[in-house]
Amino acid sequence: MSSHDEAPPLPEPLRVPVADSHTHLDMQSGTVAEALLTAESVGVTTLVQVGCDVRGSQWAAETAAAYQNVHAAVALHPNEAPRIVHGDPDGWSRQGAREPGGQAGLDAALAEIDRLAALPQVKGVGETGLDYFRTGPEGKEAQETSFRAHIEIAKRHGKALVIHDREAHADVLRILKEEGAPERTVFHCYSGDAEMAEICARAGYFMSFAGNVTFKNAQNLRDAVAVAPPELLLVETDAPFLTPAPYRGRPNAPYLIPITVRAMAAVRGIDEDAMATAVAANTARAFGY
Numbered sequence: 001m002s003s004h005d006e007a008p009p010l011p012e013p014l015r016v017p018v019a020d021s022h023t024h025l026d027m028q029s030g031t032v033a034e035a036l037l038t039a040e041s042v043g044v045t046t047l048v049q050v051g052c053d054v055r056g057s058q059w060a061a062e063t064a065a066a067y068q069n070v071h072a073a074v075a076l077h078p079n080e081a082p083r084i085v086h087g088d089p090d091g092w093s094r095q096g097a098r099e100p101g102g103q104a105g106l107d108a109a110l111a112e113i114d115r116l117a118a119l120p121q122v123k124g125v126g127e128t129g130l131d132y133f134r135t136g137p138e139g140k141e142a143q144e145t146s147f148r149a150h151i152e153i154a155k156r157h158g159k160a161l162v163i164h165d166r167e168a169h170a171d172v173l174r175i176l177k178e179e180g181a182p183e184r185t186v187f188h189c190y191s192g193d194a195e196m197a198e199i200c201a202r203a204g205y206f207m208s209f210a211g212n213v214t215f216k217n218a219q220n221l222r223d224a225v226a227v228a229p230p231e232l233l234l235v236e237t238d239a240p241f242l243t244p245a246p247y248r249g250r251p252n253a254p255y256l257i258p259i260t261v262r263a264m265a266a267v268r269g270i271d272e273d274a275m276a277t278a279v280a281a282n283t284a285r286a287f288g289y
């Protein structure tokens with residue numbers, strides 16, 4: 001094993017416990033119990049497990065039912081909706097059975113997300129939104145249909161909406177406005193700049209920052225952290241992706257949250273306890289737990 005594949009060491013524990021507002025335990029190595037224990041040992045005591053397809057959303061709901069400190073968010077990822085409509089065999093038929101494609105396939109998948117969204121341990125609908133980086137123009141329509149449907153599901157069940165926005169800021173903000181955003185809306189892995197943070201602030205959208213806020217080339221994210229109202233800041237890993245510096249490229253996991261909390265505190269010039277206290281309260285408010 002090269003050092004590049006090795007799990008980064010445990011950071012210094014936080015004194016004030018926080019939540020990882022967005023993680024994918026089903027894509028990380030080790031068991032859920034192990035991940036929770038390791039995270040807890042450094043003060044990361046609550047997780048939001050996010051589903052990206054039907055099977056992953058079912059798993060998120062099952063896991064949140066089994067562990068008190070895990071909450072679930074359920075959705076078809078913006079890159080998943082076009083895969084279903086266009087019948088890509090790598091789509092949501094991961095249990096072996098071939099699922100129907102086309103609009104009927106998307107409707108069936110959305111009906112299952114709707115069913116899961118009603119469960120008490122499911123606190124969010126997402127990640128949904130738009131991704132113009134991974135999905136080309138041919139997938140845009142399916143992506144938008146799916147996004148609008150998720151907004152409706154979140155509102156009807158009174159759950160938080162978790163937004164994935166990749167290179168699609170203007171269209172995401174426009175569609176939220178057109179549909180009417182749910183009372184609690186979270187931009188996961190916030191990727192805009194300070195100007196967009198001001199727009200989000202006026203709308204009352206939460207902004208969740210991931211490990212990339214520590215990257216050298218991510219001054220736009222640090223500028224956004226600096227101008228966002230403290231009551232709208234969340235922190236997340238999006239693990240196994242976006243491992244914070246200096247461990248970029250190595251596997252990410254919820255126990256690395258303290259690194260990102262410290263980076264955010266440094267940007268705002270406050271101590272880490274104050275930052276942790278704020279994000280802990282904000283995450284509980286955003287997801288209603």
Ligand SMILES: [Zn+2]
Nearest residue numbers: 127164188189
């Ligand atoms: Zn995402």
Ligand SMILES: [Zn+2]
Nearest residue numbers: 022050127238
């Ligand atoms: Zn994610």
